[in-house]
Amino acid sequence: xxxxxxxxxxxxxxxxxxxxxxxxxxxxxxxxxxxxxxxxxxxxxxxxxxxxxxxxxxxxxxxxxxxxxxxxxxxxxxxxxxxxxxxxx
Numbered sequence: 001x002x003x004x005x006x007x008x009x010x011x012x013x014x015x016x017x018x019x020x021x022x023x024x025x026x027x028x029x030x031x032x033x034x035x036x037x038x039x040x041x042x043x044x045x046x047x048x049x050x051x052x053x054x055x056x057x058x059x060x061x062x063x064x065x066x067x068x069x070x071x072x073x074x075x076x077x078x079x080x081x082x083x084x085x086x087x088x089x
Contacts, residue, residue: 006036007049009059016040020050020081030058031082033065039074048081056087 001019008015020034034050036042046061060083 001035002053003037004034004053005051006034007051009047009049012049015042015048018050020052027086029082029084030087031080034062034079034081035076036079039076042079050081050083052087055089057089058083058087059085 001021004018004020006015006018007013017037018034019037020032022030022032024031042062042064044061044063046059048060048062049057050060051057060081062079062081065078065080
């Protein structure tokens with residue numbers, strides 16, 4: 001897994017560090033799974049900006065994978081992320 005950062009897209013405020021893994025990556029459509037390094041409450045939906053390990057950024061939507069919760073306290077959920085914009089530096 002790679003290490004990245006998650007921001008709110010509206011004001012680019014830092015939310016959390018993430019571990020992410022792509023399941024599909026093309027210039028216009030990409031998706032995968034991520035987990036938060038530290039526990040932070042997130043809402044499903046769009047409005048997020050994912051910064052990759054190499055510094056590229058792209059807007060994405062998140063959806064909690066309830067059936068794939070990581071067992072720890074506090075819980076660290078696995079989120080499905082998807083985007084349909086080009087990555088920018």
